[in-house]
Amino acid sequence: MDTQPHIFFFPFMGHGHMIPTIEMAKLFASRGCRATIISTPANASNIIKSIERSRQLGLDIGVVLIKFPTKEVGLPEGCENTNSLTTKEMMDKFLVATTMLDQPLEELLFEHRPTCLVADVFFPWANQIAAKFGIPRFVFNGTSFFALCAYASLLQEEPQKKVSSDLEPFAIPNLPDEIFTTRQQLPDHMKEESELSAFARKVEESELTSSGIIVNSYYELEPAYADHYRNFLGMKAWHIGPTFLCSKDKAPRGKDSIDEHECLKWLDSKKPNSVVYVCFGSVANFDDAQLMEIAMGLEACGKEFIWVVKKEKREEGREEEWLPEGYEKRMEGKGLIIRGWAPQMLILQHEAVGGFVSHCGWNSTLEGISAGLPMVTWPVSAEQFYNEKLITQLLGIGFDVGNQRWSMFMGDCVKREAIAKAVSRIMEGEEAEEMRSRAKALRVLACEAVEEGGSSYTDLSALIEELKLHSTGSVSNKDSLP
Ligand code: UDP
Secondary structure (H helix, E strand, O other), X not given: OOOOOEEEEEOOOOHHHHHHHHHHHHHHHHOOOEEEEEEOHHHHHXXXXXXXXXHHOOOOEEEEEOOOOHHHHOOOOOOOOHHHOOOHHHHHXXXXXXXXXXXXXXXXXXXXXXXXXXXXXXXXXXXXXHHHOOOOEEEEOOOOHHHHHHHHHHHHHOHHHOOOOOOOOEEOOOOOOOOEEOHHHOOHHHOOOOHHHHHHHHHHHHHHHOOEEEEOOOHHHOHHHHHXXXXXXXXXXXXXXXXXXXXXXXXXXXXXXXXXXXXXXXXXXXXOOOEEEEEOOOOOOOOHHHHHHHHHHHHHHOXXXXXXXXXXXXXXXXXXXXXOOOHHHHOOOOEEEEEOOOOHXXXXXXXXXXXXXXOOOHHHHHHHHHOOOOEEEOOOOOOHHHHHHHXXXXXXXXXXXXXXXXXXXXOOOOOXXXXXXXXXXXXXXXXXXXXXXXXHHHHHHXXXXXXXXXXXXHHHHHHHHHHHHHHHOOOXXXXXXX
């Protein structure tokens, strides 16, 4: 009998979800599973490029497509990725469109009959669909154990509803450490009832009733929270990360980036730890005034930098409105501005890079840690404020730039002085060196976790063994998985 588990991976259509899911699919395939990624036409070419090399290396990994209902919800044609959303209204329509993917998913499962479904945390309805076919549904929640614990605590205990102002700090209940937050660091749906609050509850419930959660983290990074999540909150979880460290395939991730070689050549000419890399992920979108402050802050601190800006290049000879006059000429050789998409992993791993200014998306955070870099934390939305606390308060490998307000695309405007000061603090001096050496130790632990016998390697083996029982039919889902 064929015992090779066939796993369907269904990521939410945003690069922060798709990139780690693709890495995860490669990882399972490299351990003998058959992996199929579900996506939509406008996302297909990026996925196909990212798995091409792995397929050539003989991994059993493919893609199946379903239609994304842009027209039905009033989004422009081809708007199938959070990367192309610029307003909250678009984001709301996008979320509605994703709830309409249940029927196509059901048809796919009927046709292919995989062993199990690993579906994104944002698809809470996937539990029922998997159940129709008698297969386990695992949740991929692409964040840290720390964020999972903090979020669960706030959702259950709701201390944010008991404080008198948005600025009053309060402790997040029941955590292994005393960690404070404020209402202004939380999204609206956690403060007052809305459609999104109902959705958040569905998500939480689907996590509890799923077959378990797959976490892209490693035990040694946050042991107290990995234990708390399982033992105190009672969740069944497997940590298998950092998934990207396992891959031998260095294919482009996310989208087509600027010329990698140009970028690496530029870095090759720099001294070790001399360049700060500044990037805010795939969703955050700063306005011109904020970009201007970043430009001035980077110039003022005097460090060499690579700065990724989500803007198209202007025609030759025209100055950018978000840059001080003559800025790029002045910065020639000193600062590299990448417009669009950067080869982030390659940049972070380069020895010339000595610090990372990040929005604290979990992928970026884990990539920064795995590169052994101190960070300036600049959270904007999602669960980024929790990740900031992990970096600055628990791991001691970063300083916050000072944004205090959760917002879909950008918080309060952070001034140039604060930016320059925070960058200097992670790039030079005794404190910076201490943080760098702590970050480097975490990098070593990350590499060990994914090696044979390491904690992530072993957790993945346990999960695959469990799946094999399902592909032979020796257990029913109810027998072995909650
Ligand atoms: N990324 C990249 N180039 C860019 C911007 C982002 O390769 O110019 C990648 C980054 O390496 C990470 C992902 O996109 O893997 C962003 O995920 P994250 O969780 O950090 O943030 P999000 O985009 O979800 O806010």
